[in-house]
Amino acid sequence: MQFEESTVNGIVVVKVLEARIVADIAPQFKARLIEYVNKGNRKIILDLSAVAFIDSSGLGALIGSLKAMGNDGELALCGATDAVVNMFKLTRMNKVFRLFANQEEAAAALA
Amino acid sequence: MKSLSLSIESDLGNVTLAALAVKAVCLYAGLTASDADHVELCMAEAITNSILHAYHGKSSHQVAISVRIVKDQLEFEICDAGTAMSPDQAKRLESEERAHENDPVDRALLSESGRGLEIIRRVMDEVTYKREANRNCVAMVKRISRV
Numbered sequence: 421m422q423f424e425e426s427t428v429n430g431i432v433v434v435k436v437l438e439a440r441i442v443a444d445i446a447p448q449f450k451a452r453l454i455e456y457v458n459k460g461n462r463k464i465i466l467d468l469s470a471v472a473f474i475d476s477s478g479l480g481a482l483i484g485s486l487k488a489m490g491n492d493g494e495l496a497l498c499g500a501t502d503a504v505v506n507m508f509k510l511t512r513m514n515k516v517f518r519l520f521a522n523q524e525e526a527a528a529a530l531a
Numbered sequence: 532m533k534s535l536s537l538s539i540e541s542d543l544g545n546v547t548l549a550a551l552a553v554k555a556v557c558l559y560a561g562l563t564a565s566d567a568d569h570v571e572l573c574m575a576e577a578i579t580n581s582i583l584h585a586y587h588g589k590s591s592h593q594v595a596i597s598v599r600i601v602k603d604q605l606e607f608e609i610c611d612a613g614t615a616m617s618p619d620q621a622k623r624l625e626s627e628e629r630a631h632e633n634d635p636v637d638r639a640l641l642s643e644s645g646r647g648l649e650i651i652r653r654v655m656d657e658v659t660y661k662r663e664a665n666r667n668c669v670a671m672v673k674r675i676s677r678v
Contacts, residue, residue, distance in 0.1 A: 476650060483643045
């Protein structure tokens with residue numbers, strides 16, 4: 421599970437460097453994201469531009485991370501590819517997660 | 532009728548190989564890229580379900596995958612020899628009902644699992660689950676819409 425971490429306007433940005441978030445890595449994916457929450461980050465931008473495919477277990481990991489942030493934390497997703505956006509629409513998760521075109525737009529919305 | 536049959540060992544690392552092979556057949560048969568993405572997702576969901584639920588995550592069992600091109604539709608079958616689906620799971624697979632209503636306000640109510648079967652139901656035009664001779668088979672049909 422590879423992440424690339426950076427900061428935009430003081431907000432932590434986690435870029436996922438895995439092409440597929442599926443059942444074999446979903447538990448590790450969730451654990452790594454929750455580490456960021458446990459470090460006290462109340463706003464996290466997750467860059468999914470390198471992710472070509474996500475299944476329901478990957479989605480479950482994202483939901484678990486969102487829940488770990490409580491109702492006032494912000495987990496914004498950006499750069500999702502067409503297949504990933506389609507998956508969010510199919511499961512209506514586009515109504516649960518905030519999706520942005522890129523890191524800058526996400527950072528502006530969370531500012 | 533053209534068809535492809537595959538068998539994988541019940542290891543989650545193999546799911547992608549089978550899902551991508553089936554997706555390639557879908558594109559060849561004329562499914563749109565978006566529909567082929569959705570079928571790939573359904574294959575990943577159904578095969579993962581066989582491994583995690585029917586075989587309880589244990590490797591060294593077999594999951595059989597087949598895809599047939601029949602006129603204007605694609606027919607898929609995922610079979611395993613593991614534990615049967617519960618009536619509740621089978622119902623979720625074949626039912627039109629939406630199990631998950633998302634409420635963005637209260638995150639605590641969001642479920643982290645259980646969406647796989649619902650995804651299959653929403654993507655496929657027909658879904659049936661059969662338990663015969665100690666085997667589970669999920670049969671799915673996707674019609675080819677040529678746009």
